[in-house]
Amino acid sequence: MANENNVTELIFTGLFQDPEVQKACFVLFLPVYVATLLGNSLIIVAVSASKTLHSPMYFFLSSLSLVEICYSSTIVPKFITDLLAKIKTISLKGCLTQIFFSHFLGVVEVILLVVMAYDRYVAICKPLHYMNIMSRQVCHMLVAGSWLGGLIHSIIQILITIPLPFCGPNVIDHYFCDLQPLFKLACTDTFLEGVIVMANSGLISIISLFILVFSYAIILVSLRNHSAEGRRKALATCASHITVVILFFGPGAFIYMRPSSTFTEDKLVSVFYTVITPMLNPIVYTLRNTEMKNAIRMFWNQKEN
Numbered sequence: 001m002a003n004e005n006n007v008t009e010l011i012f013t014g015l016f017q018d019p020e021v022q023k024a025c026f027v028l029f030l031p032v033y034v035a036t037l038l039g040n041s042l043i044i045v046a047v048s049a050s051k052t053l054h055s056p057m058y059f060f061l062s063s064l065s066l067v068e069i070c071y072s073s074t075i076v077p078k079f080i081t082d083l084l085a086k087i088k089t090i091s092l093k094g095c096l097t098q099i100f101f102s103h104f105l106g107v108v109e110v111i112l113l114v115v116m117a118y119d120r121y122v123a124i125c126k127p128l129h130y131m132n133i134m135s136r137q138v139c140h141m142l143v144a145g146s147w148l149g150g151l152i153h154s155i156i157q158i159l160i161t162i163p164l165p166f167c168g169p170n171v172i173d174h175y176f177c178d179l180q181p182l183f184k185l186a187c188t189d190t191f192l193e194g195v196i197v198m199a200n201s202g203l204i205s206i207i208s209l210f211i212l213v214f215s216y217a218i219i220l221v222s223l224r225n226h227s228a229e230g231r232r233k234a235l236a237t238c239a240s241h242i243t244v245v246i247l248f249f250g251p252g253a254f255i256y257m258r259p260s261s262t263f264t265e266d267k268l269v270s271v272f273y274t275v276i277t278p279m280l281n282p283i284v285y286t287l288r289n290t291e292m293k294n295a296i297r298m299f300w301n302q303k304e305n
Contacts, residue, residue: 012089012174013088015268044065070105077137079275100158120241121219164183178270216242247277251269
């Protein structure tokens with residue numbers, strides 16, 4: 001009988017099998033990752049260096065950018081280097097580490113998006129009390145709460161996974177480590193673990209999505225009492241945030257809120273939220289935000305002078 005712990009190394013099937021397609025993906029995704037790092041870093045530096053971007057909204061935006069850099073760096077560098085490798089391997093410990101950090105940072109992002117929706121609700125619906133409600137201390141507590149929520153979620157996921165025995169096949173049908181593909185390799189029935197993991201991820205997603213939809217419904221109703229100029233400014237800010245929420249929740253819901261499968265489209269959808277979305281977020285926020293664009297321009301001009 002095989003030793004329960006005899007699998008120490010796992011092999012990814014990758015995104016595509018064709019070596020030429022993999023090289024093309026490398027040429028495509030490397031600049032995307034570099035753009036993710038540069039775009040999000042620029043937002044963090046611009047917010048911390050600017051004298052005009054000290055409102056809670058920009059503090060949360062720079063926090064989101066930091067999470068995007070960390071989340072993307074958990075998966076993308078290994079994925080990109082694997083595109084040029086003949087055999088794509090990862091140690092079992094490395095796989096569990098990747099799962100821990102991708103779930104940890106993914107949930108931090110979900111909670112931060114909810115916090116940002118709450119910030120917009122207070123700014124638009126209770127403008128006179130905004131600075132009292134969203135004090136510096138409250139903002140720091142909300143961001144710390146996002147990180148703590150992500151940590152608790154990820155600890156639960158990983159504590160369920162670590163005891164599983166891996167004694168047989170070691171090929172993961174994916175390009176990075178995630179729970180469902182890994183569960184398929186366990187030498188035991190993982191139905192219960194699968195249900196717990198899905199409930200853990202699903203519950204966070206459903207509650208967060210409900211809060212987001214509810215807060216934006218209240219915002220849209222209250223905008224009827226604002227002036228045309230006030231409505232335009234509020235909608236511009238909210239539109240950016242709603243776009244980011246859709247970009248993040250859409251693919252995530254497709255993957256985690258239905259039974260897992262081995263379809264190629266699952267992997268392609270995963271590429272969207274692991275590689276593309278972290279790059280798009282800074283673009284979405286800066287293109288529609290005049291203050292942000294001005295701050296980046298000023299920072300750039302100072303750098304050149």
